[in-house]
Amino acid sequence: MCVSDLEQLLTGCTQLETLSLMFDVSIFLRPNFARVWPLASAKITCLEIGYISSAMVTELLSPILGPQHSPSRMQFSILPNIQKLWLAVDYITDTMIGTISKSLISLTHLDLRDAPIIEPSVTIDLTDSGLLLINPHGKLKHLSLIRSQEFVATDFKRVNDLGILLMADRCASMESICLGGFCRVTDTGFKTILHSCSSLYKFKVTYGSQLTDLVFHDIDATSLALTHVSLRWCNLLTNLSFIRLASNRNLSVLDLRDCRNLGDSSLQAIGTLSKLKTLLLDGSDISCVGLSYLKENVMSSIVSLSVRGCKRLTDKCISILFDEYSSRELRELDLSNLPNLSDAIVLLLAKSRVQLVELRMRQCPLIGDTSVMALASMQADDDSCRGSSLQLLDLFNCGGITPISFRWLKKPYFPRLRWLGVTGIVNRDLVDALARSRPFLHVCFCGEELGTNQWDNSDDMYMHDYEEVDELEQWLLDGDNENADEDMEDAEDNVEN
The missing domain is CATH 3.80.10.10 (Ribonuclease Inhibitor)
Incomplete structure (x- = not known):
């Protein structure tokens, strides 16, 4: 311009x-x-x-x-x-x-x-x-x-x-x-x-x-x-501050990322906030006990949850959050950088039929092909668009992802997906072929964060939206992309050989 x-x-x-x-x-x-x-x-x-x-x-x-x-x-x-x-x-x-x-x-x-x-x-x-x-x-x-x-x-x-x-x-x-x-x-x-x-x-x-x-x-x-509070990288704060903040019963957004001293006693107070929609706890010192405090009141209304880098969390801890009643509204979930997270939790997530729009699991060494297959098999509640509800999936540097996963990332799986994070070194030919076969999909393989400013959408300026599949895209995917599909198949054949 x-x-x-x-x-x-x-x-x-x-x-x-x-x-x-x-x-x-x-x-x-x-x-x-x-x-x-x-x-x-x-x-x-x-x-x-x-x-x-x-x-x-x-x-x-x-x-x-x-x-x-x-x-x-x-x-x-x-x-x-x-x-x-x-x-x-x-x-x-x-x-x-x-x-x-x-x-x-x-x-x-x-x-x-x-x-x-x-x-x-x-x-x-x-x-x-x-x-x-x-x-x-x-x-x-x-x-x-x-x-x-x-x-x-x-x-x-x-x-x-x-x-x-x-x-x-x-x-x-x-x-x-x-x-x-x-x-x-x-x-x-x-x-x-x-x-x-x-x-x-x-x-x-x-x-x-x-x-x-x-x-x-x-x-x-x-x-x-107060309804929106963000205290990021405020490392002198302790549980006492977060407990006092919870006296604001109308809190709907609570961003406490990288507050290293946040622990389970904070979540006991935060767990009483029935209007909470966004809770970001990256890098905190929470455990299974803390997450259990969220289940009764908070998880029934929470829309966005991030526990990225909370090293003490395991499959057992995360499983507390998923049942028929506790995660009905959950749409955005970040489980990145959890060394003890495995495919088992993704299978549980798929079984619970939580209609996630964004799922981030980058830097999880135990996450592999089984997770991709489970997510691809999920069905959205909306019968007019069968398949997973995911519009963003970040699997960058997940230790168990192999070329097998790319078979499940092709059409017709993940029909609503707009952002995908993978590791380019898995097989660059497969990554490039996938990008060509799905022209409306942003495939990122260098470790960049997906979407716009992750979790900063509480400000109007940074809101982002995803468009549903329109008639033009459907036509492109169904009828005008046969060559790209053939490229994808050729890339898979090369890997097998």
Whole structure:
């Protein structure tokens, strides 16, 4: 896509209200990119950009002068009615925050994520002064500031409790706050948010290296009605914090991934949350005893469950979760990196007829061909589409997967599958042939995570959907792909020979 394509899009869509540019717009020359945006519809209220530099954001949103012959030559703002803004940038900076806050007077949702490739200097970083610029018009309801460590291990080192305290004064009406990478913010800062924002229902902290149990010490004294809580990589938290959090009876999403001190006593409290829909426990110290606490109340309503990397779990532990009554709503399950998980649990899962949409079992050395055959044989409740309900299946680096499994990954098995993770070294010819025979199937073999942002779909920005098989796909699969099927058969013959 070039600037002229963008210009054509903006001029041709005069009634446009939502625009998502899910690619790297930094490929455009900076002056040219900013120059076409005055052509955009004033009706745009939601803007999402996959990647853009902070300098380009500042240029894009800087007010421009009116026409040359205008009597007053007043300044006109770009995108004057934007309410929701989602950006992935190189650096979150004070200058960019100030420009966004000043220019977008109707902003209610601000979601910024950066991924620095080097340690940022003070001129290209976020500081306490930048936080003071947030929400000058008092309309902001959702704020997300996340620093990714994708390229370099770095945090917002120039933000401390003072910045959070100053920001909290302007964010009393905030409903959702997500902060990631604020390594110098302590319990004092986080506690101020919880006690100042009485309307808060979503609270998310990632890489909270100084977050301790003290922040939740008197959470019962607040009027909060939290429904979404995420505390990922907060390793100083203990069971005491999670037990106190469970006093919020309306919790529906609880993301406690990589909280190493989470144990069975936490699950005893979490097991009383009857409204819980998403529970993510990756890398925690739970056992069979802990999972048994979930069975009575939580598993009857849970939709997404992840116990990835919980090393103490065995087949016996997981079997507690599957019976006729306890897992009716379960659709997404992650059993990855469990060294003691075997085909027996998959056979039990198939027998229970749980209608899973996503199943992840990567890095499980005992999972093999038997699991694939069992899953392929499952039938969905919807008689109009026979076969497994799975739309995502991740088997990357499972020790028992052989070329035999690929016979069960062909049509007509797994008719709804859209994402498949396998190990390419099993047989690359088979992998390539399978990809050709099923053109609507994304076959990944390098270990990448499948889908979009796994388990991050509690935010509107990252929701993903899967389309059902349509008539065109059915026609392609049934009648126009015979050569690809023959390639698959040839690849199998080569393996056998």
